Amino acid sequence: MNFDFSDDQRMLRDQARRFLEENAKPREILEGDQPFDRGLWKKIAELGWMGAAISEEDGGIGLTHIDLCVIAEELGRSLAPVPFASSIYLGREAIAIAGSPDQKQAHLAGLCDGSKIGCLATAEGNGPLMPKNIRAEVSGGKLSGTKTPVADGDIADLAVVAARSGSDIGLFLVDLTGPGVARQPIETIDPTRSHATLTFDGAPAEQLGTLADGWRNLEATLDHAAIMLAFEQIGGAQKALEDAKDYALNRYAFGRPIASFQAIKHKLADVYMKTELARSNAYYGAWALATGAAELPVAAAAARVAGSKAFIFAAEENIQTHGGMGFTWEFDCHMYLRRAKHLALIIGGERKWKDRLVSQLEQRNAA
């Protein structure tokens, strides 16, 4: 039994935390006019993080998905304003899962060294991701339709797009800098992560994997991303808890720190409990991802549900603990709330993932 990170992974975590404490400045993106922090993106590329969990022959730096999860926790903690999730957990992962050797050869190296940014385009407005809600269509190698919102769709070079082809749903690679692509940045709940509406009008689209495997490959990509996003969520939840604690220790009311009142103590104990449940589920996901265990879909959905709940709860109660200052623009509390809800929605909401979790458990039970 060794259900913990290795010494090397702990070192990586400490190094990542120090680096991001110094370099991640989400407020500059929140208040500025840039869609993401290009300088930070470049530095992260230099650290090699984007190549983690891809073999050297495919353009990565080796390491495992567990290492990538360690990095994800720190990115979540620091609210890093970069397209890491879109490019690495989603775009890169989809190509690694579904791509042919040639496609991997063509695209992974650029995503792993940060010279290219990827994204995954699935949503077409409100409603859950399901075949019925996908109207974008590829015919004769040309994609037409609208995807919105697409995280980092405004800045990505490359999109993996879920689209209809005949009666199947397939994954397609689209060069977003090429012809037939119009992109319009959109306002979202979390301006530290940019989003766009992508309109395709006969854009050249290259099939990724077989059509028959399209939906399965999409679900596998989302499972992988769910686990890494769960680490971002526990990183964010943990930081929101620490901020709430620090504020409560220093804020005095009725002649004593508010942290000495049980109403605050018990609330923060509840945040701690939810965060630890999410952490344990996320660790299990990391293990399943790194070993390719049959448990992966169940572990991914559980990590996703627990992570979404924990971060939103921590972000909300952090504001509550801060009282009036908590809902000001100046205090950082709202940035955690924004990111928490953003992360809880980007690959499908809590309701959707709970349903998927139970479906997976039913399947496992039937087997």
Add this chain to the structure above:
Amino acid sequence: MDFSDTPEEAEYRAHVRAWLDQNAERREPGKTFQLKYGQDGLVPLAKDWQAKKYAGGFAGITMPKEYGGQGGNQMQQVIYNQEEANYVTPRGAFEIGLGMCIPTMLTYATEEQKQRFAPPALRGEEIWCQLFSEPVAGSDVAGSKTRAVRDGDDWIINGQKIWTSGAHFCDWGIIVLRTDTSVPKHKGMSFFFLDMKSPGVEIRRIKQISGTSNFNEVFFADVRVSDSQRLGGVGEGWRVALTTLMNERLAVGQTPAPDFEEIFSLARDVELETGPAIQDASVREKLADWYVEMKGLELTQYRTITALSRGETPGPESSITKIISANKRQDIANFAMDLMDQGGVSMDERQTMAGMFQEAMLSSPSGRIAGGTDEILRNIIAERVLGLPQDIRVDKDVPFDQLPTGR
């Protein structure tokens, strides 16, 4: 990260499993031992089972061989607990004695006392209980009032303990007593062990909501114990009590059914307006929440075990276990009965899983109180894990006999 056993652990697990297969029945969802803790008739069966475990080499796995234990490590104990959880075996009679009382004895008793008391407890011949709570000292255990007054080589006990699990069938007990009322509360306590059949000990069973009676009131009228039965110094009883409670938290426990498996199984069986309950979106949401909690606690335990197997002190994460599992059990019981709808009121033997959910609805409130209330556990997490300030203690520096006591 990996979940696999080391070769030694795998060998031990196989050995445990083979022995359990020969000596016990495997557990199906919804199945529990024929008698519950608190029901008459359980104790002889529990004693037989403990004796079997002793003969099989699974009693006191981490305790030293010279006191009847196996001299094994914490990992072996964890493996045994994990495996036994898959079988229906009598539960409840020995946990407190072997998990809390005997470890306290092994820390504080004399060599002769350890030789005398540990082996019979491990063989299932003697059962121990723990006498801490009092009518006026529940969450505030250090507020205990039951007095012990020195009389030559003896102490004379007067007062009352309550919520003593198993006192009515126990042979021996450990007890924390007030030996000095002129000093603040934590400083005036001493710790003893005593024969539960001593003259002057009167035990009255408490009938609980569920109809079972595993708790007792224990009255002391001039009960005499020898000073040689004192564990730790005079006035150091609180420190000894903390050792005992520490052992309580280290005990890697298991949640009593019903848990996720049972409600998942029920949801597949019950027909609602639109088909099996499991197809209902509101049911699925709840199932997902409970799965995440159940799995999260199991995995949190693995984090604790990892620390143990590395020889490290486990982190604070295990402190979340009881509060979450007790609340989950209450929620599951209530929701299961709601799914059964009008039929849910029935708890006769023909009810689904022989009325397990109904029994849990009635017994689960105790899980949120016994062994540390939800509120005290939240305080513990806030103070010891998060480092928030202790509650303001108005009684801290006041001599015990000057504390206001209310009604």
